[in-house]
Amino acid sequence: MPQYQRESYLIDRAIAEIENTYGDVVSVEDKKKTLRKFGSNESVGSTTQATIMELAGSETNETFVYDNLIDSVSSGSTSNLNEVFVEGHTIASTVSVSSITRSSTTATVTTSSAHGLSVNDGVIISGANEGDYNKRVRVASVPTTTTFTYYVTGSPTTPATGTILARPVKYTFVTQYAYLNGQSEVTLSTPLATCTRLFCTSASGLAASSVVYAYDNTGVTLSSGVPDVDAQVHAIMNAADNQSRKASTTISNTDYWIISDIEASVNKKTAATVDVRLQVQLPYGPFRSIYPTISLASTGQNSYQTSLSTPIIVPKNSHFRFTGLASTTGVQVSAAAGGYLASVVS
Structure with missing residues (x-):
């Protein structure tokens, strides 16, 4: 053939x-x-x-975030005033949870509005005072547009208490341009949950031996343009490649x-x-x-x-x-x- x-x-x-x-x-x-x-x-x-x-510092794997927290880019060189193209994804918004009840190992979630979930989707439960409920889980069944179930371990108190949220693990592909300002932080127009690619679109390319970082700026301080929290760096582009x-x-x-x-x-x-x-x-x-x-x-x-x-x-x-x-x-x-x-x- x-x-x-x-x-x-x-x-x-x-x-x-x-x-x-x-x-x-x-x-x-x-x-x-x-x-x-x-x-x-x-x-x-x-x-x-x-x-x-390419990872920052001594990191061995990317630390995934399940919120739109990747919001900044910066460069290690004052000479980089380039346009860069950023690819990534946003993650779906949270839905308020009215209640979680448990019967044996089945947790039933009732949401305050339509959750948009199907069987075998992923969803992140957060905010329950009983920690066994707070997990990234598989949707086991969807009885109605405002209820779904998932498998729970342990014997957490039922019903759950706290200000509880459910976030569907659903990604939307997003592209955007950012404009480097030397070693200063530049805020992305659309914050991301993932950053899958960076590349330079300016004809001059990046300054020799320089590096560009895409990161979550929560609690981050820049040192000559380099983020000081390695785990919050999600993509790196170096001058040799002009591409992550x-x-x-x-x-x-x-x-x-x-x-x-x-x-x-x-x-x-x-x-x-x-x-x-x-x-x-x-x-x-x-x-x-x-x-x-x-x-x-x-x-x-x-x-x-x-x-x-x-x-x-x-x-x-x-x-x-x-x-x-x-x-x-x-x-x-x-x-x-x-x-x-x-x-x-x-």
Whole structure:
């Protein structure tokens, strides 16, 4: 079978699987958009899986936020007065909760207005005085437009008390421009819950050796343009690339990502072995591996590249990332994934 026919066949199979598994009818043709995510991490270590992306300080993984808190960009150089393009997502607004009652391990939530949730959506419960209710959870059932249920552990008091909110884990893709002002903080026009890409759009590019940061400015102080809270930095762009290098992304509420090819490599300058994993986090639950571990060695097979015989599907409202775990510290690992976005049509 010719390559183009094989790829078309695999996309059709993925579209059918999405409808069968998730109940969504999607279209690659309607979306007309490919997506490639690539990144590099020069400090992969031997104790904790590290996301293959540029991270601030000693951070090993991005700290996800479930509110629109990523609101600022800044530069480490006074010379950067550039225009930059920012991609990311906003997350849905909270809905007030009138009550939560519990029967055994089932919590029933009643909201003050329509919640817009469906079975298997993710939702974040917060504000209950009984901590066992406060979680990011899977919607188990939707009896009405103002009630839903989820699984709860422990034996929290029923009904719950407190000022309780429910936030659907539903993302909207957003793009915007920002205009750097040297080392000063610049506020984004639309605060984000994720920042998936930065790139410079000014012809001159960034000042040599400079770095640009996108971050949540809550409690942050800048030191020569560098945020002092590493965990609140969500994307980094350096002058060498004029583009963030982040083998991690988020898929919106109206899209699926059909991954058709992947690649990974380890730099030869440090003698090491490394295990690379592809992971997805659904709107509920932890990150989990979705592909066999890719084992690389700087002195042996130091790269891996393949066109997938079975496409990988990243569902809507999910996070995707590559991670690396090495045999020693300070190992440079790169990874990339490419494929097709499919829009939800019904």
